[in-house]
Amino acid sequence: xxxxxxxxPSGTQSRWVRFGIYAGGAVVLLALxxxxxxxxxxxxxxxxxxxxxxxxxxxxxxxxxxxxxxLGWQHFLNAFFLVLMVQTGWKVRxxxxxxxxxVRNNKGLLKTKKAPKRISLDLWLHLSLDVLWVVNGLVFLVxxxxxxxxxxxxxxxxxxxxxxxxxxLQYLSLNWPLENGWVNYNSLQxxxxxxxxxxxxxxxxxxxxxxxxxxxxxxxxLNRVYxxxxxxxxxxxxxxxxxxxxxxxxxxxxxxxxxxNLNHMFAARDAQGWLGFVIFAIxxxxxxxxxxxxRPIFVGPIASLMGKVSR
Numbered sequence: 252x253x254x255x256x257x258x259x260p261s262g263t264q265s266r267w268v269r270f271g272i273y274a275g276g277a278v279v280l281l282a283l284x285x286x287x288x289x290x291x292x293x294x295x296x297x298x299x300x301x302x303x304x305x306x307x308x309x310x311x312x313x314x315x316x317x318x319x320x321x322l323g324w325q326h327f328l329n330a331f332f333l334v335l336m337v338q339t340g341w342k343v344r345x346x347x348x349x350x351x352x353x354v355r356n357n358k359g360l361l362k363t364k365k366a367p368k369r370i371s372l373d374l375w376l377h378l379s380l381d382v383l384w385v386v387n388g389l390v391f392l393v394x395x396x397x398x399x400x401x402x403x404x405x406x407x408x409x410x411x412x413x414x415x416x417x418x419x420l421q422y423l424s425l426n427w428p429l430e431n432g433w434v435n436y437n438s439l440q441x442x443x444x445x446x447x448x449x450x451x452x453x454x455x456x457x458x459x460x461x462x463x464x465x466x467x468x469x470x471x472x473l474n475r476v477y478x479x480x481x482x483x484x485x486x487x488x489x490x491x492x493x494x495x496x497x498x499x500x501x502x503x504x505x506x507x508x509x510x511x512n513l514n515h516m517f518a519a520r521d522a523q524g525w526l527g528f529v530i531f532a533i534x535x536x537x538x539x540x541x542x543x544x545x546r547p548i549f550v551g552p553i554a555s556l557m558g559k560v561s562r
Contacts, residue, residue: 292426334542343441352371370464415438416438427507509528
């Protein structure tokens with residue numbers, strides 16, 4: 252009798268198997284971290300540490316209380332641009348044969364001796380969104396510093412470090428810190444917001460600029476100091492950081508008092524009503540709709556206003 256041969260798994264099956272292994276490993280690791288945090292916080296030294304560092308530090312007396320309305324629409328615009336930038340950036344990274352290309356108009360003030368470079372329409376949209384995101388970020392920074400809101404997300408004491416560790420242990424032990432984001436963020440939130448605004452965002456900008464076509468390719472000394480390989484090695488991990496930040500941020504917002512948190516973020520009020528949720532729902536619909544419309548058939552006519560689109 253001939254022994255039956257097994258059919259090797261297809262590529263799709265293999266990917267699902269790997270996904271199942273990674274997902275199972277992540278669940279096991281998370282369970283171990285939760286158990287470890289609950290054990291540690293239940294010990295004498297752990298309890299003393301939590302008592303000495305409750306998870307937040309007092310803000311400077313000059314720090315404002317509450318979240319202004321401009322922060323709500325800035326929050327939406329940042330999320331809107333970020334979702335589309337990640338989507339188009341992923342397409343640029345993974346698409347082998349783009350559905351359409353774009354070439355800049357070489358006339359008028361933009362006319363140069365060098366022929367314009369042809370790029371994919373996905374890359375054009377990605378770069379255009381980058382510009383809008385940077386402009387919006389500059390507006391955000393101006394408002395942040397002129398209104399004093401920067402004092403809520405910039406560390407002013409080294410006590411922020413052990414308190415951030417304490418807040419992290421509280422999250423991991425599922426005994427989440429009692430907080431009021433309208434008045435003061437916990438230390439882990441504060442450090443995360445600081446990292447996102449003042450480190451991750453600038454890294455995304457300077458690495459994206461190095462990879463773009465506007466970078467001076469003939470500046471040999473500058474290119475040796477800042478090679479494009481270094482920019483590529485940083486740009487993608489920064490994108491992953493933003494994705495993980497959004498996932499964790501939305502999860503915690505919805506699981507630690509959704510109505511109140513959404514009112515803080517979208518309605519500029521410290522209340523339990525549904526206004527913030529309604530605005531948030533509308534914002535999600537707008538972002539999903541824009542994501543679905545980010546296709547050549549819809550993007551092409553807009554891009555053709557600034558160049559030639561070819562399919």
